[in-house]
Amino acid sequence: MGLLTLMAWTAVAQTSKKQDKLVHLNQIQVVGTHNSYNTGFAPSEEKYFSSHYPDAFHGVDYHHQSLPKQLDAGIRQLELDIVTDPKGGRFSHPKIVALTKEAGLPADPDFDPNHEMDKPGFKVIHLGDLNLRSSCQTFVRCLQDIRGWSKAHPKHVPIFLLIEDKQGRLSQLPGATTAELWTAKTWDAMDAEIRSVFPERELITPDKVRGKYPTLEAAVLAGRWPTLAESRGKVLFLLYNKTSAPAYLTGHPLLQNRVLFTNSEPGQPDAAFVERDKGEQDVIRALVKTGYIVRTRADFNTDQGRENDTTRRDQTLASGAQMVSTDFPVSEPAPWTGYTVGLPGDFAARCNPVNAPPGCKDELLEPGVKTKEPSPSHHP
Secondary structure, rough: OOOOHHHHHHHHHHHHHHOOOOOOOHHHEEEOOOOOEOOOOHHHHHHHHHHHHHHHHHHHHHOOOOOHHHHHHHEEEEEEEEOOOOOOOOOOOOHHHHHHHHHHOOOOOOOOOOOHHHHHHHHOOOOOOOEEOOOEHHHHHHHHHHHHHHHHOOOOOOOOEEEEEOEEOOOOOOOOOEEEOOOHHHHHHHHHHOOOOOOHHHOHHHHHOOOOOOOHHHHHHHHOOHHHHOOOOOOEEEEEOHHHHHHHOOOOOOOOOOOOEOOOOOOOOOOEEEOOOOHHHHHHHHHHHHHHEEEEEEEOOHHHHHHHOOOOHHHHHHHHOOOOEEEOOOOOOOOOOOOOOHHHEOOOEEEEEOOOOOOOOOOHHOOEOOOOOOOOOOOO
């Protein structure tokens, strides 16, 4: 490294350090992926699903790279769907394997060659019996992949991890395997599984944000989200299903000792994270200005990707939602039109267009990190 280059790099690092003390976690914006674990369909699975359930297939015809590759490409919000499987093996034999065989289609590669699904613990699943291919089939493995990447990139802006619990029926396939219902012990086990991978110092938890305030919402409204200086290299977990929040809050009304931030509403004591997947720009903007962290979606059911309709994408990015989720990040464009969702300049994060402090510079959020060039489409 030449002297001038070293001096320039040092100046950027010093400036970034100063900015990190001013910019809070809720004052940035990142792009996330929807069902981030989903690797799509193998060829015969795709042929069977698309011919028997064409409408449903239309909405799930997308796939993602591994979680570390997505993080390499600048994604900073990931979404995991999990089911409880305390004994193991509940989802080891998806019906689509037998169905493709009965239809005379060639055998697909084994979806679980290492028998991960036989192990006890939480599993990561999209559509039971129809679409179980995941880049990390157990919840622990997904968390390990994320933490491994995080440890290798310790200066990253915080990673938002959206968790969706799945219970009961997972697909419309007759006789499909159902997911067990969650109990209080299930929620405790989920927190414990997260803590088995991420030590406390690497987590941003409700307790740390609430501090000495009477409620989590009171702290959020007072601007107590941590600064980037306090939160680089860390992750925070968000509970997507609003209907699951009461069970998660039982015994922990202020989210004491909990890992996840619940999907709540303004005026509630646990309100910090608010989901507005289909929210309008002005509604989201008002929530962001108030202090909440908002997740929204730029596209749905592959429709925008098929039509190259960028209307909602542009509106959600302008809304200030801290997390804008898509099926088609810049590294994984829609195969029909090339539609993608990314931040201006292709940075992994940018200063929030609604509430970032004056003078905030995008290039100082993750110096030298940009999204990768698009990768070719693939099937497992």
